[in-house]
Amino acid sequence: MxxxxxxxxxxxxxxxxxxxxxxxxxxxxxxxxxxxxxxxxxxxxxxxxxxxxxxxxxxxxxxxxxxxxxxxxxxGHCHPRVVAAVSRQMATLNIHTRYLNPLIEDYLERLKGHLPAHLGNVVMTCSGSEANDLAMRIATRTTGASGFIVTETAYHGNTRAVTEISPSALKQGAPPPHVRTVPAPSRAAYGDDVAGGFAAAVAAAAAALAEDGHGVAALICDSIFSSDGVFADPPGFLAAAVAAVHGVGGLYVADEVQPGFARSGDAFWGFQRHGVAPDIVTMGKPMGNGYPLAGLAVRPELLTAFCEDVGYFNTFGGNPVACAAGLAVLEVIEESGxxxxxxxxxxxxxxxxxxxxxxxxxxxxxxxxxxxxxxxxxxxxxxxxxxxxxxxxxxxxxxxxxxxxxxxxxxxxxxxxxxxxxxxxxxxxxxxxxxxxxxxxxxxx
Structure with missing residues (x-):
């Protein structure tokens, strides 16, 4: 090549x-x-x-x-169920999220029903970029480290922090020193042992971050590696890399903005195909079927510690109209098979x-x-x-x-x-x- x-x-x-x-x-x-x-x-x-x-x-x-x-x-474009739900809620109430509204809680509880039980809290945003930015902040607060590991052609969004962990978005230069990249989990890079090779590359990146004084805050993966060229198999290969990161005190952030919401067919989330337990799951794009809706699911103790320092709110994230769209999407996925x-x-x-x-x-x-x-x-x-x-x-x-x-x-x-x-x-x-x-x-x- x-x-x-x-x-x-x-x-x-x-x-x-x-x-x-x-x-x-x-x-x-x-x-x-x-x-x-x-x-x-x-x-x-x-x-x-x-x-x-x-x-x-x-x-x-x-x-x-x-x-x-x-x-x-x-x-599906302009799905009538989603259009009706959004139109109905827009004609009833749409406001920021600092008032109680049962529709919002209905949606979050329905969403959590698709997530592992340990991810008990959900924070709503407007874009996957915001969700990944917040995930990075929580990871840094949790670990006290500043280093991140991503794949060589990853894309995770476009805030300033998230652009730094999105090598495919950089027209010039390379990611900053606190970001280490590893080859995508392909047979071209790792031969027949994709799991072992990818885990070894992640472990080497973690060691380099530690040696340079950054430590490891998180491994962040789009769990179908879409920007790298789509690498889904063999199922389970991601587990060894996640174990390597957890072994040095880092978090695993599953970026489900692209593979999530039933797209893989085998599972509702991409990470489920690998039998791994994320510390944070970020989501976006397909969540609202075109209406701006995104968020992250996180272990409650991590969010509690983060909010002791700065807290978080998002004026439009998870507003009633957005949640109406999200709830309709979940209903269509489930009821239409x-x-x-x-x-x-x-x-x-x-x-x-x-x-x-x-x-x-x-x-x-x-x-x-x-x-x-x-x-x-x-x-x-x-x-x-x-x-x-x-x-x-x-x-x-x-x-x-x-x-x-x-x-x-x-x-x-x-x-x-x-x-x-x-x-x-x-x-x-x-x-x-x-x-x-x-x-x-x-x-x-």
């Missing part, structure tokens, strides 16, 4: 205003003028979206796209993708769990070399075939397959056939 170049997460599949013609679209010109350098848009030609339903989005020109990118509307659907349709989709890879050597690996799958693309003449250019061409080719998808991985060569949990087998077939056609239209070399 020496010839492949590492890529920053916001550069993957991004519109480049230097190459595009903003003047051709008045709306695009307004976007660039208003957002400036912070504007991030998908595709060489950005899409103006107008509406969405289920697994499909519709552009302003009437083109319908199958959404294989976005895990925010986890139970979406965890089982993620397992069954995800397994079917994985099988079809592996069958396709047998006919096209440019698909070098298919891995994942449930409806979270990574598809690696490599050079036809040397499949061991990641091919980010091919991934970009395929992503845009899929767009032409009415499928939306993103990229991940250190080299940007992994298609990140992450459709809504209500995906049907027919829709899975639509995607695989579009992918086969997009690959067939590209030169093999």
């Amino acid at each position: 020496s010839t492949a170049k590492a890529r920053q997460i916001l550069d993957m599949n991004a519109f480049d205003p230097r190459a595009g013609d903003a003047a051709a679209s008045p709306l695009l010109r307004r976007r660039q003028e208003n957002y400036g350098a912070a504007s991030v848009l998908f595709y060489r030609e950005p899409i103006e979206m107008a509406r969405a339903s289920g697994c499909w989005m519709e552009a302003a020109d009437g083109t319908r796209y199958l959404d294989f990118y976005n895990n925010v509307p986890s139970v 979406l965890q089982a659907n993620a397992r069954d349709v995800g397994g079917y989709l994985g099988d079809r993708l592996r069958a396709l890879s047998a006919h096209d050597p440019r698909i070098t690996d298919v891995r994942g769990a449930g409806l979270f799958i990574g598809v690696d693309l490599g050079r036809a003449d040397d499949p061991a070399v990641p091919d980010a250019a091919l991934a970009s061409a395929v992503i845009n080719g899929l767009r032409d075939r009415r499928v939306l998808i993103g990229a991940a991985g250190r080299y940007g060569h992994t298609l990140k397959v992450r459709p809504p949990l209500c995906l049907s087998r027919d829709e899975a077939d639509f995607f695989v056939e579009a992918l086969a056609d997009a690959l067939a239209a590209l030169p093999p070399g």
Whole structure:
């Protein structure tokens, strides 16, 4: 992989205003003028979206796209159950969280029913970034240490502190000295002993932090390692690394912002596939199906000690409308059997993708769990070399075939397959056939 170049997460599949013609679209010109350098848009030609339903989005020109990118509307775009719950609560009461409201407690108790019993307290925020920022603060207060261990291409959010533990967000430089990175839990990095190799790397990072005087506050993992390229197997491999961190007094923070809420199919949370007990679980994106809702679950004694120093409140985090959305999401997942659907349709989709890879050597690996799958693309003449250019061409080719998808991985060569949990087998077939056609239209070399 020496010839492949590492890529920053916001550069993957991004519109480049230097190459595009903003003047051709008045709306695009307004976007660039208003957002400036912070504007991030998908595709060489950005899409103006107008509406969405289920697994499909519709552009302003009437083109319908199958959404294989976005895990925010986890139970389906504009799900009528969520829309009704939010609308009803918005018309009744929406206020900050310093008043009593039974709906909020109903939601938190329903959410805690899906969590390990030792995580007895939940703190609500508006974004996964805020949740991870708070988790870092609690970990630092609990351990008295300042060091954090993450994977090489991790992404955990965009506050100042969380950006420092998000190597994939850094366009220049490296994480600061109190952050140590380890290779993602892949067979490319660790061979057949992923569990042992990953644990050894985490232990070495912990030793380096201790030697430099930082100590270990926490190991923070997105438990399906999505930004690293999606690494889910073998189930249980994470346990040895968590034990190594606990052995030196650090915490384990399970970042479930992407893998949580039934997406893996095997379990409601990604960490459950590994049989580990987090000290803190952070969550976000799919939690409110598009309404800003996030939070963390934590051992009560850790939160109590933290609040003795500074306390915490969040004006909008966990407001009644947000909790109405969250409660509706949980009800839909449970009553519609979406965890089982993620397992069954995800397994079917994985099988079809592996069958396709047998006919096209440019698909070098298919891995994942449930409806979270990574598809690696490599050079036809040397499949061991990641091919980010091919991934970009395929992503845009899929767009032409009415499928939306993103990229991940250190080299940007992994298609990140992450459709809504209500995906049907027919829709899975639509995607695989579009992918086969997009690959067939590209030169093999």
